[in-house]
Amino acid sequence: MNLSSNTKSNQAEVVYVVDDDEAVRDSLTWLLESNGYVVRCHASAERFLQSLQSTDKSTISCAILDVRMSGMSGLELQERLISENLPMPVAFITGHGDVSMAVSTMKRGAVDFIEKPFKENDLCALVDRMFAKARVDYSQASQRKVTQSLLSxxxxxxxxxxxxxxxxxxxxxxxxxxxxxxxxxxxxxxxxxxxxxxxxxxxxxxxxxxxxxxx
The missing domain is CATH 1.10.10.10 (Winged helix-like DNA-binding domain superfamily/Winged helix DNA-binding domain)
Incomplete structure (x- = not known):
């Protein structure tokens, strides 16, 4: 079992899982929670975006998105996160036929993609990489705020x-x-x-x- 470093941190760290397949959500939740991660699941991109409106902006987070979902797709959700200045690290779950599509998401800034069926170790390693990036991004954003406050x-x-x-x-x-x-x-x-x-x-x-x- 991989005991995630977020269990040792005072800063809240959350993995969001956005997938319209309940079985996939349950599987990811079980795998991630059993490895010490805090998980929040959403059945659609729209619900996920709505939930972010009431989320503490200091929360260090990352998201695992399904490429193909009913309603807003994972790719469209990625674009919304970018356009609304919610630059949390994201990764995509893909089927075999979606690999080329997943590669295009990386060109837009996705950390990586993982193919179904995924291995537990690969999933945890991916989440750890996303959290590492999220911590750096959060630290840099905090420093920019301090700098701008001083310059003002x-x-x-x-x-x-x-x-x-x-x-x-x-x-x-x-x-x-x-x-x-x-x-x-x-x-x-x-x-x-x-x-x-x-x-x-x-x-x-x-x-x-x-x-x-x-x-």
């Missing part, structure tokens, strides 16, 4: 100075660019360092460049 403290002028620091401009060049004195540039630099809680220019650049939003 800067005044408009401080942002202009920061942009030029990131571009490699010297104090004199920044002063000329903005029509201010070198001492004023130095004062802005000091304020920027304090507000962003960094001690070196290297740390300042690392933080500024990690922000995906324009300064």
């Amino acid at each position: 403290k800067l005044t408009g002028r401080e942002r202009q100075v920061l942009e030029r620091i990131v571009a490699g401009r010297l104090n004199k060049q920044i002063a000329d660019d903005l029509g201010i004195s070198i001492k004023t540039v130095e004062a802005h630099r000091a304020n920027i360092m304090e507000k962003l809680n960094v001690n070196t220019v290297a740390d300042l650049l690392r933080l500024a460049l990690s922000d995906p939003q324009p300064n």
